[in-house]
Amino acid sequence: xxxxxxxxxxxxxxxxxxxxxxxxxxxxxxxxxxxxxxxxxxxxxxxxxxxxxxxxxxxxxxxxxxxxxxxxxxxxxxxxxxxxxxxxxxxxxxxxxxxxxxxxxxxxxxxxxxxxxxxxxxxxxxxxxxxxxxxxxxxxxxxxxxxxxxxxxxxxxxxxxxxxxxxxxxxxxxxxxxxxxxxxxxxxxxxxxxxxxxxxxxxxxxxxxxxxxxxxxxxxxxxxxxxxxxxxxxxxxxxxxxxxxxxxxxxxxxxxxxxxxxxxxxxxxxxxxxxxxxxxxxxxxxxxxxxxxxxxxxxxxxxxxxxxxxxxxxxxxxxxxxxxxxxxxxxx
Amino acid sequence: xxxxxxxxxxxxxxxxxxxxxxxxxxxxxxxxxxxxxxxxxxxxxxxxxxxxxxxxxxxxxxxxxxxxxxxxxxxxxxxxxxxxxxxxxxxxxxxxxxxxxxxxxxxxxxxxxxxxxxxxxxxxxxxxxxxxxxxxxxxxxxxxxxxxxxxxxxxxxxxxxxxxxxxxxxxxxxxxxxxxxxxxxxxxxxxxxxxxxxxxxxxxxxxxxxxxxxxxxxxxxxxxxxxxxxxxxxxxxxxxxxxxxxxxxxxxxxxxxxxxxxxxxxxxxxxxxxxxxxxxxxxxxxx
Numbered sequence: 001x002x003x004x005x006x007x008x009x010x011x012x013x014x015x016x017x018x019x020x021x022x023x024x025x026x027x028x029x030x031x032x033x034x035x036x037x038x039x040x041x042x043x044x045x046x047x048x049x050x051x052x053x054x055x056x057x058x059x060x061x062x063x064x065x066x067x068x069x070x071x072x073x074x075x076x077x078x079x080x081x082x083x084x085x086x087x088x089x090x091x092x093x094x095x096x097x098x099x100x101x102x103x104x105x106x107x108x109x110x111x112x113x114x115x116x117x118x119x120x121x122x123x124x125x126x127x128x129x130x131x132x133x134x135x136x137x138x139x140x141x142x143x144x145x146x147x148x149x150x151x152x153x154x155x156x157x158x159x160x161x162x163x164x165x166x167x168x169x170x171x172x173x174x175x176x177x178x179x180x181x182x183x184x185x186x187x188x189x190x191x192x193x194x195x196x197x198x199x200x201x202x203x204x205x206x207x208x209x210x211x212x213x214x215x216x217x218x219x220x221x222x223x224x225x226x227x228x229x230x231x232x233x234x235x236x237x238x239x240x241x242x243x244x245x246x247x248x249x250x251x252x253x254x255x256x257x258x259x260x261x262x263x264x265x266x267x268x269x270x271x272x273x274x275x276x277x278x279x280x281x282x283x284x285x286x287x288x289x290x291x292x293x294x295x296x297x298x299x300x301x302x303x304x305x306x307x308x309x310x311x312x313x314x315x316x317x318x319x320x321x322x323x324x325x326x327x328x329x330x331x332x
Numbered sequence: 333x334x335x336x337x338x339x340x341x342x343x344x345x346x347x348x349x350x351x352x353x354x355x356x357x358x359x360x361x362x363x364x365x366x367x368x369x370x371x372x373x374x375x376x377x378x379x380x381x382x383x384x385x386x387x388x389x390x391x392x393x394x395x396x397x398x399x400x401x402x403x404x405x406x407x408x409x410x411x412x413x414x415x416x417x418x419x420x421x422x423x424x425x426x427x428x429x430x431x432x433x434x435x436x437x438x439x440x441x442x443x444x445x446x447x448x449x450x451x452x453x454x455x456x457x458x459x460x461x462x463x464x465x466x467x468x469x470x471x472x473x474x475x476x477x478x479x480x481x482x483x484x485x486x487x488x489x490x491x492x493x494x495x496x497x498x499x500x501x502x503x504x505x506x507x508x509x510x511x512x513x514x515x516x517x518x519x520x521x522x523x524x525x526x527x528x529x530x531x532x533x534x535x536x537x538x539x540x541x542x543x544x545x546x547x548x549x550x551x552x553x554x555x556x557x558x559x560x561x562x563x564x565x566x567x568x569x570x571x572x573x574x575x576x577x578x579x580x581x582x583x584x585x586x587x588x589x590x591x592x593x594x595x596x597x598x599x600x601x602x603x604x605x606x607x608x609x610x611x612x613x614x615x616x617x618x619x
Contacts, residue, residue: 036444037444039522040447042522043434043522044435046492047435049491050488050490051491054465054491058469059464059468061468072471119362122359123359127355133359133363135606139370140369144551144552144568144595146551146553146568146594147571147591149572150572150588151370153584155369157384159385159389160389160390161372162391164389165388165391169388174387193366249459253461259572263580264572264573265572266558280463297467300464303461304461
């Protein structure tokens with residue numbers, strides 16, 4: 001969804017209707033319109049100013065830094081042009097970190113969407129206590145990242161964790177889940193734990209699926225799976241697209257590896273296992289462990305552009321698949 | 333799941349019952365798995381330090397160490413950190429709710445050249461990766477001497493948040509036009525119209541917005557970690573980084589107890605606000 005779909009509801013039947021069409025011959029109406037225009041900018045100014053100062057300006061500042069050797073301390077920084085970009089392109093660490101972030105997104109986003117959708121279908125069945133199940137399944141999504149990180153550290157602890165408790169009771173040796181190469185699986189599981197997010201949003205979509213469609217499919221003798229694939233999924237596709245885009249953006253910038261590290265926080269960046277060392281963690285390390293603000297800003301801008309490109313590609317490749325249930329007759 | 337125990341009064345009924353049994357079993361097992369990590373956190377918080385090193389794993393604490401919670405509370409200035417979290421979350425949630433309502437009213441009820449473009453930028457900006465803007469923002473705040481103050485949260489609050497603006501816009505756009513006419517008859521300007529007529533109508537969105545913003549701030553780890561010194565920092569940072577022994581290794585049971593005390597208030601807020609939350613989500617158009 002986003003702009004495209006929203007534009008169909010963007011203009012409410014409010015004063016917008018006559019905006020801009022006022023004839024200049026009528027003085028009082030012009031001043032009315034001018035007043036309204038001024039009021040619009042007065043009302044939206046907090047966001048316009050805030051967005052300019054707190055989003056555009058920092059990004060512009062980062063872009064400028066990315067052409068320098070600035071480190072926050074040394075007064076002898078200088079411009080290096082595209083030097084930082086050349087360095088990062090030539091550093092295998094950049095590509096490995098990028099690959100890990102990409103792999104994490106490609107694995108965790110579809111899994112959490114499938115899990116969330118499955119949960120939504122389960123708790124959408126007319127059974128007793130489904131409200132309770134919904135609440136309990138959504139609850140982990142409310143737990144803040146710090147709580148989730150500590151919970152998973154304890155759950156997967158090599159000695160005192162419940163997972164190894166079960167694992168060793170089958171006669172296997174205890175596994176260091178939070179170290180290489182297993183840390184990445186724990187990272188994916190922290191995302192799956194919050195699948196209630198996808199569930200609750202899909203649930204709202206499921207309830208919009210017209211009943212008659214299901215009835216018709218049933219009368220035609222369609223199996224439950226066919227009904228799901230042929231009716232439910234297409235009608236939910238805008239929701240699923242939205243989940244995919246936000247999921248990819250969230251997974252690329254996750255700081256969960258920092259919360260799962262043996263020494264938590266920015267001071268423990270070097271203790272993060274290799275398999276959890278994603279691109280964002282690489283950026284943080286360059287910023288805070290090494291203080292290379294210029295180089296880290298270049299890394300940041302590359303990630304920013306990559307996210308924009310990835311989002312654009314997702315929208316492009318799904319434009320033929322995503323089905324917007326907009327009835328031109330019903331929605332003026 | 334077998335159906336052998338059921339009387340085969342009619343085949344259909346048995347199938348429905350068996351279906352239901354499978355569904356319930358699946359739901360109970362899945363719910364158990366989802367609550368497991370939190371349950372284990374509570375159990376860890378109730379164990380003795382020595383028990384955590386024991387092999388094989390002690391499933392339940394040999395002796396329930398309730399005093400871990402009191403110890404976790406005393407080991408660091410828990411109340412002080414909780415107060416910092418509360419102050420920051422209140423400042424941000426109050427300001428961002430009011431500013432977002434104000435901006436949302438503009439987008440819903442007023443018009444001017446460029447409105448469509450601005451709205452497109454607003455919606456697009458919801459998808460901007462915030463972690464990316466945070467790092468250079470941190471450098472700028474450091475330059476302006478705003479590190480270790482609560483000013484960043486004031487500024488972020490005044491700037492409004494695109495997602496909340498969108499919620500308010502959807503709500504205000506759905507109100508009848510007569511409300512505006514009533515305001516004009518009363519001689520209100522747009523500010524008066526917003527403040528006296530539209531804002532009081534929007535209490536479901538106001539409360540949902542406040543809860544959402546409060547939860548964001550309470551749960552945020554990275555901004556306070558970067559912007560605030562140890563003493564002025566929030567509970568999230570303290571729970572993550574302060575429960576360590578002299579060697580720097582986390583004291584697992586006290587940290588677990590502390591994180592339970594950190595998480596539970598948010599879960600309670602959610603459970604209380606749940607109705608409004610879900611309603612707010614389904615009317616937001618974001619589904």
